[in-house]
Amino acid sequence: MKRVLLVLFVGLQFISAQGQNKFQFHSQNYIGLLEGSKGSAFGFTTINGIQHNTWFVGLGTGLDWYFTRTVPLFLSFNKDFKKDKNTWFVSLDAGTNFEWTKGLSQGEFYNSKFTPGFFGGSGIGYKAYFRQKKEAFLFGIGYSFKRLKEKREITTFCLTPPCPNIVEYYDSKLNRLSIRMGLQF
Amino acid sequence: MRKHSTVLKIVTLLMCIVFFAPSCLKDKLTKTYTILTPVYETKEKVLSNIKSNVPVNVSTPGKIYLYGKYIFLNEINKGVHIIDNANPSKPVNVAFINIPGNLDIAVKGNILYADFYTDLLSIDISNPLNAKMSKLLPDVFPQRKYENWIDLDTTRIIVNWIKKDTTIDISQNSGNYGWLNCNRCLFASANSFADGSKSSSSVPGIAGSMARFAIVNDYLYAVNNTSLETIKISNAPDLSLVQSDNVGWTIETIFPFKEKLFIGSATGMYIYDINNPAAPERNGIFEHLRSCDPVIADDNYAFVTLRSGNTCQGFSNQLDIVDINNLNAPSLVKSYNLTNPHGLSKDGNILFICDGKDGLKVYDASNVNNLKLLKHLTGMETYDVIAWNKKLILVSKTGLSQYDYSDINNIHLVSTISVNR
Numbered sequence: 001m002k003r004v005l006l007v008l009f010v011g012l013q014f015i016s017a018q019g020q021n022k023f024q025f026h027s028q029n030y031i032g033l034l035e036g037s038k039g040s041a042f043g044f045t046t047i048n049g050i051q052h053n054t055w056f057v058g059l060g061t062g063l064d065w066y067f068t069r070t071v072p073l074f075l076s077f078n079k080d081f082k083k084d085k086n087t088w089f090v091s092l093d094a095g096t097n098f099e100w101t102k103g104l105s106q107g108e109f110y111n112s113k114f115t116p117g118f119f120g121g122s123g124i125g126y127k128a129y130f131r132q133k134k135e136a137f138l139f140g141i142g143y144s145f146k147r148l149k150e151k152r153e154i155t156t157f158c159l160t161p162p163c164p165n166i167v168e169y170y171d172s173k174l175n176r177l178s179i180r181m182g183l184q185f
Numbered sequence: 186m187r188k189h190s191t192v193l194k195i196v197t198l199l200m201c202i203v204f205f206a207p208s209c210l211k212d213k214l215t216k217t218y219t220i221l222t223p224v225y226e227t228k229e230k231v232l233s234n235i236k237s238n239v240p241v242n243v244s245t246p247g248k249i250y251l252y253g254k255y256i257f258l259n260e261i262n263k264g265v266h267i268i269d270n271a272n273p274s275k276p277v278n279v280a281f282i283n284i285p286g287n288l289d290i291a292v293k294g295n296i297l298y299a300d301f302y303t304d305l306l307s308i309d310i311s312n313p314l315n316a317k318m319s320k321l322l323p324d325v326f327p328q329r330k331y332e333n334w335i336d337l338d339t340t341r342i343i344v345n346w347i348k349k350d351t352t353i354d355i356s357q358n359s360g361n362y363g364w365l366n367c368n369r370c371l372f373a374s375a376n377s378f379a380d381g382s383k384s385s386s387s388v389p390g391i392a393g394s395m396a397r398f399a400i401v402n403d404y405l406y407a408v409n410n411t412s413l414e415t416i417k418i419s420n421a422p423d424l425s426l427v428q429s430d431n432v433g434w435t436i437e438t439i440f441p442f443k444e445k446l447f448i449g450s451a452t453g454m455y456i457y458d459i460n461n462p463a464a465p466e467r468n469g470i471f472e473h474l475r476s477c478d479p480v481i482a483d484d485n486y487a488f489v490t491l492r493s494g495n496t497c498q499g500f501s502n503q504l505d506i507v508d509i510n511n512l513n514a515p516s517l518v519k520s521y522n523l524t525n526p527h528g529l530s531k532d533g534n535i536l537f538i539c540d541g542k543d544g545l546k547v548y549d550a551s552n553v554n555n556l557k558l559l560k561h562l563t564g565m566e567t568y569d570v571i572a573w574n575k576k577l578i579l580v581s582k583t584g585l586s587q588y589d590y591s592d593i594n595n596i597h598l599v600s601t602i603s604v605n606r
Contacts, residue, residue: 035210036210036212037210037211037212037356038212067212141199143210166218166219167218167219168216168217168218169216169217169218170214170215170216170217170355171214171215171217172212172213172214172215173212173213173214174212175210175211175212175213176210177210
């Protein structure tokens with residue numbers, strides 16, 4: 001994973017250097033709230049990619065504390081309504097997410113195995129440039145979805161091993177409202 | 186002014202979305218688990234079938250008992266495999282005795298003693314290929330009255346379970362997923378047995394350390410969750426309950442050594458004196474942190490493995506060596522960290538410990554203050570072991586294996602009867 005990100009980062013830098021006029025590397029970094037029927041949770045996202053005219057495409061990751069702590073990995077597409085000005089934009093994210101539950105839901109008396117599930121979202125945002133027009137303040141609101149599957153094996157009451165395990169399968173499809181703000185470099 | 190008005194409208198709209206949209210967004214959480222439905226037979230029919238039947242594959246091996254050339258292997262809650270071990274390199278599964286609810290076994294003379302849910306059976310095995318049920322002693326193990334939350338009645342016996350996967354919506358559960366809230370989730374319990382010294386008429390066999398039955402001379406001692414049952418077997422196959430002594434909570438295993446019984450519980454090791462065999466008397470207790478703890482002993486020391494787990498609770502995974510020279514005040518000599526120890530066995534100064542998923546560990550125990558690891562067999566999840574006559578009988582998740590340890594530096598596999606689920 002680190003290698004992929006490194007190659008992508010270097011590639012993006014290269015493309016950016018090759019075509020300063022057409023392609024620009026940007027890093028969008030958000031913090032925000034995720035609201036759903038399981039309550040509120042904090043989220044952090046960083047998306048790094050290329051801006052070409054009014055289009056932006058990047059690779060995103062972060063941390064998502066909603067229900068089960070996860071790490072998303074996704075492709076993000078933005079379409080600005082205006083070029084190089086303060087503008088509204090729409091966004092679309094799609095990818096996967098991995099569990100990061102150690103210390104949160106892993107129990108002493110059961111073992112969990114998670115399967116990565118779909119992660120995605122869409123929304124609308126506003127981009128307000130600072131004076132130099134290099135950095136911008138970002139605000140966004142939209143819908144976010146993540147899915148996780150868990151296989152949980154629980155050791156049963158048993159005085160003489162081998163003790164049979166209870167096996168439970170959990171499937172969570174989580175629908176959230178995402179409100180976020182951040183900075184673009 | 187107009188611009189400010191537009192911004193105000195947008196902010197108002199966003200505020201509405203923030204406050205009202207989450208109520209429209211519903212999470213969908215499901216949980217899939219197995220429920221069990223009991224299959225019943227009349228008690229009369231089940232008892233008539235407690236005899237040697239054609240051998241069946243080993244599926245869920247439980248406790249082991251070595252007697253003469255035979256190995257008796259419990260199939261958890263199903264019965265007993267009879268394995269002809271005349272040639273340890275080619276053990277032959279020769280018969281299976283159907284005993285629903287069976288977890289523990291012990292053998293003396295020509296009689297196999299086995300639990301049958303709440304009852305104790307004596308089974309004539311003078312010809313193991315033609316075993317026959319002899320006597321039944323009812324209600325020796327009252328805690329077995331319930332099986333998977335089902336109250337067993339006296340006329341019907343559960344002989345099998347039908348498994349069925351069920352998916353339920355748990356979206357409304359608070360917190361994370363919730364906990365074990367499924368009735369009759371796949372859930373079963375198990376037990377075992379042990380042995381002792383010389384008898385006036387016949388010699389009992391050798392049990393694993395996870396045993397809950399122990400035969401010493403004319404008495405069978407059986408522990409259930411809270412008590413020690415003393416059963417007279419001198420007039421075999423007759424069974425006669427002579428005493429039931431409350432020991433404590435979460436009693437797990439029993440190990441006989443000379444005139445003593447060592448009883449392992451989740452909170453300590455109890456030592457009972459059986460100089461008066463009909464009325465065991467408590468000598469001392471060695472208390473430890475809450476853990477499961479099979480125990481074995483020799484003249485000077487008791488070896489207690491502590492492990493964590495659901496039933497056992499606690500967080501200790503270690504071997505405690507306890508000085509038992511003063512039986513009224515046993516004292517800890519030293520503790521050794523292990524991974525998840527279960528059964529253990531000792532032959533002279535060689536100590537064998539089943540360490541769960543960490544395999545089998547073989548120690549030189551000539552100096553209890555400095556155990557030396559001689560061998561570590563990995564790649565199997567081990568539960569119980571009997572070391573006898575330079576042959577090691579080992580029960581693991583993969584089956585019943587036998588090793589030759591006549592050369593301790595070259596312990597090698599002799600044979601395996603594999604689990605076939």
